[in-house]
Amino acid sequence: MWRTFKYIISLLAFLTCIMIQAKAQDTIQIPLKIRAGLEVSGPVSYYSDKNILNEEAYVSIDLDEKKSVLFDFGYLNFKYSQYNYSYLNKGTFIRAGIDFNLLKPEKSMGKYWAGIGLRYGLSRFTSETPSFDKENYWGTTSSSIPQKSYWSHFIEVSPGVRTEIFNHLSIGWSVSLRMLLYSGTGKDLKSIYLPGFGDGTKTISTGLSYFIVWNIPYKKINVIQKKEVKEETDEDEDTNTNGTNGTNGTNNTNSTSGNNQQGKVIRR
Amino acid sequence: MRKNISGILLIVLSGFILLQISCAPGSCFDETESYVKASFYNYESEKLTIPDSLSLYGLNHDSIIYDKNTKVQPALIPLDASVDNCSLVIKINGVSDTIEFQYSSYPHLISKECGYTYYHHLDSIPFFSKNGIKKIDIINRTITNLNVENIQIYY
Numbered sequence: 001m002w003r004t005f006k007y008i009i010s011l012l013a014f015l016t017c018i019m020i021q022a023k024a025q026d027t028i029q030i031p032l033k034i035r036a037g038l039e040v041s042g043p044v045s046y047y048s049d050k051n052i053l054n055e056e057a058y059v060s061i062d063l064d065e066k067k068s069v070l071f072d073f074g075y076l077n078f079k080y081s082q083y084n085y086s087y088l089n090k091g092t093f094i095r096a097g098i099d100f101n102l103l104k105p106e107k108s109m110g111k112y113w114a115g116i117g118l119r120y121g122l123s124r125f126t127s128e129t130p131s132f133d134k135e136n137y138w139g140t141t142s143s144s145i146p147q148k149s150y151w152s153h154f155i156e157v158s159p160g161v162r163t164e165i166f167n168h169l170s171i172g173w174s175v176s177l178r179m180l181l182y183s184g185t186g187k188d189l190k191s192i193y194l195p196g197f198g199d200g201t202k203t204i205s206t207g208l209s210y211f212i213v214w215n216i217p218y219k220k221i222n223v224i225q226k227k228e229v230k231e232e233t234d235e236d237e238d239t240n241t242n243g244t245n246g247t248n249g250t251n252n253t254n255s256t257s258g259n260n261q262q263g264k265v266i267r268r
Numbered sequence: 269m270r271k272n273i274s275g276i277l278l279i280v281l282s283g284f285i286l287l288q289i290s291c292a293p294g295s296c297f298d299e300t301e302s303y304v305k306a307s308f309y310n311y312e313s314e315k316l317t318i319p320d321s322l323s324l325y326g327l328n329h330d331s332i333i334y335d336k337n338t339k340v341q342p343a344l345i346p347l348d349a350s351v352d353n354c355s356l357v358i359k360i361n362g363v364s365d366t367i368e369f370q371y372s373s374y375p376h377l378i379s380k381e382c383g384y385t386y387y388h389h390l391d392s393i394p395f396f397s398k399n400g401i402k403k404i405d406i407i408n409r410t411i412t413n414l415n416v417e418n419i420q421i422y423y
Contacts, residue, residue, distance in 0.1 A: 134349060134385060136348075138326065138346065141350045193380075
């Protein structure tokens with residue numbers, strides 16, 4: 001009976017120690033935010049090239065200090081013409097995925113983001129070739145391909161950066177690497193430009209987006225700072241040991257035990 | 269504060285450099301014509317045999333595709349996409365024959381830079397006069413801009 005009681009007391013004491021130790025660790029407050037972002041390079045480049053209008057916006061919600069879930073949506077109006085054909089594509093797209101912040105919480109502080117996003121995208125569009133000419137030995141053949149609606153879907157990896165420039169306002173950019181899973185158009189009449197994806201004639205496409213983001217903090221969480229424990233190298237220990245050996249043999253034990261106590265450098 | 273500004277500047281500049289790289293214009297480097305690729309074989313030995321002389325032109329057409337050309341292997345025969353059959357006169361080593369192709373055509377996008385071409389599907393073995401040509405075999409019915417043998421002409 002007494003043994004069982006001793007065992008329970010020891011266990012409680014041990015658990016209390018652990019809890020006290022956890023509380024004693026440094027914590028930082030990180031604000032979790034809801035973000036609304038607007039892609040700016042699309043409307044800006046429309047002023048120089050009226051043939052492509054790409055409008056895009058997103059909403060993201062922080063799940064914790066590292067992850068946020070994101071919904072991206074947009075509209076594309078694409079026109080292209082050259083000496084032998086003209087082409088039109090109009091449609092909308094959505095993307096959904098998760099952003100991972102690779103910065104440590106004490107570095108990001110809810111203001112800075114450098115990480116990678118993984119997304120799935122779906123686009124709905126109508127494509128049309130009002131005219132095309134083909135010239136060969138037999139002469140010139142003129143034709144057209146009527147308007148038709150399609151679905152396509154793709155996946156995307158987008159590393160990028162974002163920083164808060166003013167209170168609640170951030171800017172950032174991301175590079176996108178996309179892989180087309182299904183074009184919807186078949187292999188002969190591939191879409192020249194797919195909403196949300198880019199060059200529809202290729203399986204892989206790349207893109208670059210600039211965002212202006214409005215941040216709305218909705219919650220604060222305490223994040224325990226992970227301490228990096230760096231043990232002293234053997235060389236250092238040797239130097240210390242040699243140093244104490246050279247001074248006084250009686251102090252040797254004390255200084256060594258002192259090193260053991262102070263031998264761990266805690267970095268934040 | 270100064271550290272923050274330099275960080276923001278770095279982000280904006282690095283993005284601008286990426287934008288410049290991503291805006292490189294493209295050109296058309298692909299084959300844009302879909303030819304019937306016809307290889308020539310000796311009828312007796314059934315071995316690939318290059319004709320000493322080859323002439324080819326469309327029936328009732330003035331312009332010539334090949335004019336007594338040597339070392340033609342394979343011959344590249346264009347089809348008329350505006351109709352579903354076309355006839356050509358082929359002269360192998362001075363012996364003339366007429367070949368008639370029956371096919372269907374459909375548009376195919378090569379790339380943004382190159383635009384569209386027509387692919388064809390051979391409906392049947394081409395009709396031919398049997399002056400010099402003994403046999404024609406179809407290897408691949410789909411006529412594309414790719415370098416794939418479509419028919420074998422035995423003479």
